[in-house]
Amino acid sequence: MAVDFIYPEFEVIRNEDRCIACRACERQCANEVHFFSTEREKMMSDESKCVNCQRCVSLCPTRALKIVKSDCTLRENANWQNETIREVYKQAASGGVLLSSMGNPKPMPVYWDKILINASQVTNPPIDPLREPMETKVFLGKKPDKIRRDENGNIICDLPPQVELSMPIMFSAMSYGSISYNAHCSLARAATELGIVYNTGEGGLHEDFYKYGKNTIVQVASGRFGVHEVYLEAGAAIEIKMGQGAKPGIGGHLPGTKIVDDVSRTRMIPEGSDAISPAPHHDIYSIEDLRQLVYSLKEATEYKKPIIVKVAAVHNIAAIASGIARSGADIIAIDGFRGGTGAAPTRIRDNVGIPIELALASVDRRLRDEGIRNNVSLVVGGSVRSASDVVKAIALGADACYIATAALLALGCHLCRTCQTGKCNWGIATQRPDLVKRLNPDMGSERLVNLMTAWRHEIMEIMGAMGINSIEALRGNRLMLRGVGLNEKELEILGIAHAGE
């Protein structure tokens, strides 16, 4: 008979000399790992429930705790590795699809790390961003190909609606329901203070957050949760979500346990019912159908809001983007296969989609080749981890980047990858009131503002080193990039030369 037992992935190491049995760890752990044994008169742990979120470690007042990855190994080999064997055991026990969260953890190439940035030397002097003007502001939306002037020589400025950002970064879509009220509040307040935007995701907009509308992207996804006229009017732009990097080609599923009180009101669905968004929009089966939705949304908002179409980075992304650019969309958002999620089938997350770096380079080239690059702005996400990733993305052709995982890390996320359980000990991916209140929105927004302020300084420093003083001059400037350890095909797709050339 098969034995289901799998040795726990993590071990809880408790230093008995330091432990004062204050039971803080027991109170902090929503997974009920720690307990006090009256029989043995000491704290004990059920390690099988530990997800290594580090909450108890961080809050233990005597630093008595340590969580380590277990070194108890299965009889693995190069083909059947530990993780693969464990997954087979899990499915044999449950009969279910494996679920996980956050981004693809597999060791696929991270092209950002194989791209190096140029610097000015001798004949083209660097710029000191502390003493000389440096422009990080960007406007997203359709741009004219040429400057037009009236008969008096004045520039005709009749631009379609734009999204104005103080720096080329936006907080990516995370729905209220998948993340907590306090996490949304932190993002909304930080975006407002920074002069950038955050994104409602597919969960609608909580009534308390309408006041941040100027700094909000409101999303229309296949489930159409929480979508109504006032919601569409509220945002700085409207995003049609066709796909997501972590789970291209499939819909979303937020379990009924997370559809509590005001999450249900905001989504306009009954409390406790599962929120299932279908894989396709049931009214979109072609670019023509997409065009109809783009224009319906423009019509509903009197052509005052730019429309973003968000897609996952998949094999023929350049052709797809070309179609979207012709659908009337103002901005295309592309989400790479390392992008995060609150819940996704593990097999989809780990095996479907392509890296954002390759997708971005091929889309930018295709739109330029077709002479329609100025018809749309390009926003990319899916594992943009630092200011240097942002600079590389802009130089590869992006107008701005979406970030989400880095923003969650700023809020305290420890990447335990169990958002789907709703028991986030850091108060982020949960609706449990006792856990939500662990995230203080004052502190959350301050940390997000700190992170983005630091990145903006770093972006200016890198641009200054290149002798470039504006994002506009950096955009699509692939001469500023060189590849290392990449083959001819990869360099060709990225459109960059090898280091040394």
Ligand code: SF4
């Ligand atoms: S799940 Fe988190 S809080 Fe609980 S024991 Fe593990 S590391 Fe500590």
Ligand code: SF4
């Ligand atoms: S949001 Fe919470 S549950 Fe999700 S990975 Fe981060 S710490 Fe874990």
